[in-house]
Amino acid sequence: MNTNIVHLYLQSLLFVLISLVPLLCFCLDTDTLTSNITFRDSDTIISGRHDFKLGFFSPENNTNRYLAVFYNVSEETAVWIANSDRPLNDSSGTVTFSRNGNLVLTNGRNETLWSTNATGTYPRNTNAQIQDNGNFVLRDTSTGTIIWESFAHPSNILLPTMRSTDNIYTGHKVVYSSWKNRSNPEPGSFTSGIVALNIPQIFIWNNGRPHWRSGPWNGMILSGVPDMYSPYLAAFSLWNDTTGTFYITPHETTFLMKYTLNSTGNIEQTMWNNRQMNWDVTWVAIENECDVYGACGPFGSCNIRDSPICSCTRGFEPINREEWESGNWTSGCARRRQLPCEQNNNTSGDKDRFLRLQFNKVPDFAEHFQSRNPDVCRTRCLSNCSCIAYAHDPYIGCMSWSEPLVDFQRFNSVGIDLFLRLEASELDNHSNRMHVIIIPVLVGFFVISFVIIIAWFWNKRKDKRFGPKTIAKDIKFLEAESAIVFKDETEKVNVEELPLFSFETLSNATYQFHDNYLLGRGGFGLVYKGCLDNGKVIAVKRLSATSGQGNEEFMNEVVVISKLQHRNLVRLIGCCVEGEEKMLIYEYMPNKSLDGCLFDPNHPSQKILDWKKRFNIIESIGRGLLYLHRDSRLKIIHRDLKPSNVLLDEDWNPKISDFGMARIFGGNEDFDNTSRVVGTYGYMAPEYAMEGRFSEKSDVYSFGVLMLEIISGKKNTHYYNKELSLSLLGCAWKLWNEENGLDFVDQTIESSNFEGEIVRCIHIALLCVQEFPNDRPSIQIVLSMLSHEIINLPMPKQPIFAEKWNRSHVGTGTTQRSSQVGYPCSNGLTITVLDGR
Secondary structure: OHHHHHHHHHHHHHHHHHHHHHHHHHHHOOOEEOOOOOEEOOOOEEOOOOOEEEEEEOOOOOOOEEEEEEEOOEEEEEEEEOOOOOOEOOOOOEEEEOOOOOEEEEOOOOOEEEEOOOOOOOOOOEEEEEOOOOOEEEEEOOOOOEEEEHHHOOOOEEOOOOOEEEEOOOOOEEOEEEEEEOOEEEEEEEEEEEEOOOOOEEEEEEOOEEEEEOOOEOOOOEOOOHHHHOOOOOOEEEEEOOOOEEEEEEOOOOOOEEEEEOOOOOEEEEEEEOOOOEEEEEEEOOOOHHHOOOOOOOOEEEOOOOOOOEEEOOOEEEOOHHHHHOOOOOOOEEEOOOOHHHHHOOOOOOOEEEEEEEEEEOOOOOEEEOOOOHHHHHHHHHOOOOOOEEEEEOOOEEEEEOOOOOOEEEOOOOOEEEEEEEEHHHHHHHHHHHHHHHHHHHHHHHHHHHHHHHHHHHHHHHHHHHOOOOHHHHHHHHHHHOOEOOOOOOOOEOHHHOOEOOHHHHHHHOOOOOHHHEEEEEOOEEEEEEEOOOOOEEEEEEEOOOOOOHHHHHHHHHHHHOOOOOOOEOOEEEEEEEOOEEEEEEEOOOOOEHHHHHHOOOOHHHHOOOHHHHHHHHHHHHHHHHHHHHHOOOEEEOOOOOHHHEEEOOOOOEEEOOOOOOEEEOOOOOEEEOOOOOEOOOOOOHHHHHHOEEEHHHHHHHHHHHHHHHHHOOOHHHOOEOOOOEOHHHHHHHHHHOOOHHHHOOHHHOOOOOHHHHHHHHHHHHHHOOOOHHHOOOHHHHHHHHOOOOOOOOOOOOOOOOEOOOHHHOOOOOOOOHHHOOOOOOOOEOOOOOOOO
């Protein structure tokens, strides 16, 4: 009897629970609110693709409740808030439909805190939906017409497909506003939106005053945003309709992305990182002081690479020199001489000329007229006394300025050329002044050169008298040659700036360079393990006295690596220049080189280097390259990236080493040519091996080869498929192209959990090893592909070295003799065998 009662009770309880499920969990099965639903604090509705939710949330360090749309993957990331200025102080909030069809948010006392306020006073049947793009819409159910949408009332976030608008006739704008702070979503002092009059631009305002400006929209990009000159980052569209409303919107993406106007007045582009479950910042509007609107005042030019960053252009001088010298540049600059055209109202302007200023974010307040011919811009400006500058963009046409030039910024190698109007004598005087400067400099140069030559002959005579191995000779080497200017780099690096070790100290540390402490052999010498008196373990790279190439590479490595600091670059500790000895001292890497770990079948790492570790090695090497190419103070091309030049620390984290062949690029350089090809066969890009032409994309090619070696566990220079006459690259291409990429993978890392990721990495590697540099992605894009920030990958083309490239392929059309390829030789082409260091 008792058992039956229990069973009956459980059945009744189960029936009640089943009956309540639709009421408790409708939020999990629908993206729509209807008039028969009361939406409470604990409820949510979710978009069809499960990217966005509508519900109540509390910001960080805040107990108030807000109705919001937020990302499903990150509930603290609200993209739109209904009641930002009237929060709920408890969980009593409810959302219902009013008699006229509006959505209404009320608190426990039935006070209205927010309403859509979209329909008239007459009754209307409506519903509300959270869409896949994050837009929360109110729709008339009888016609399907959207009568209100959250995208038209944004908070602090701009989403893909969301519109920022400006009507040039009515002045109505859709702008988004910052929060007061991270914990308070009440509208702050910063707003952002589009200004469409003349040429459309995006602005950030601080209490209505310009704080940042994007530069003019040229039909493809925002010309004042340097990052948008990359084809991968042009992520906006702009158009207008017949009513005079201009719309700018981010492109729709396959990954989660947002633009946030934060409480400090900066726009951040962020993408969701599925691995780390957080938002990665991929771009910010204000990166430095020059990005702040009008940082240098009227006619002041801002260049973040200069010190100080603000300067007056030729023909101008500071209005308030005392303020200017103290670092307050807001008063700007004024002309030294008034234009004759302005003085005499002479419309011919025949005494005026234009100074060309390259690579600019052009000033604000540009006036626009259509012309594809830059000469038309010049003629039109010259004939108008009020025109003080002009510029031409192929997509915009002519731009001219009649107001003081404000928010004028100089870039590195992108931007628009600005032509500034000056009185002719300003340019002539400058030319005369240059002659006055250049002639004495040239005379001084020849005198100093003559003195140096005499001193050199004198030292040679002393060397013959006292013998070739005197320490005095090497001291003179330090004084004369340790200060090197490489390429366009203007800062000198002295060997004496590095800690100097004596030969005796390093000899004792390596037990007189005993073979038991030998770590590896390179083209320019040997590498030993050493231990200093304080217990610090080091690696000592000792240049061979018989190497004819070691001196240049030694000095080059000192110049390059002394300027670098990054977790994925090996650290130079010091050097030794004593007698005939030249040595570099590095941090010791206990797991030696990637070369031995990957390709030695008896190496213990074969059981340790699973796919996760190999993928981390790939990403980390890429981050090291990104630092060299883009993030360091100098642009550096490594030119010899290969497994033996990648060292592994105790946690198997990689560090790029051996910068003896690296090349520093000047600020405006993207590529260079050399008649002395250096590097290692199998890792050199085709344009470099055959034509001596190298760039960032040369390192990307080497990185692609390296990726394929890490994935396959096979060395490119030793791999040959006899049956198909294929190189490692050719084998990867063939198997991937046949959708059989897993057959290319090292058997020790095969795993069904990572098949998709491994095949994707092969795809990315094949993009890196394409024949033409323009077809290869930059290392920045490669990293975005690896982290899934870029989902859809372009199709690669067949690598040029798909077939095995043996010595018989070389000769015709190259400068190398066939007997030289792959072997140490005097022309600089070397193959290096290293066991690590």
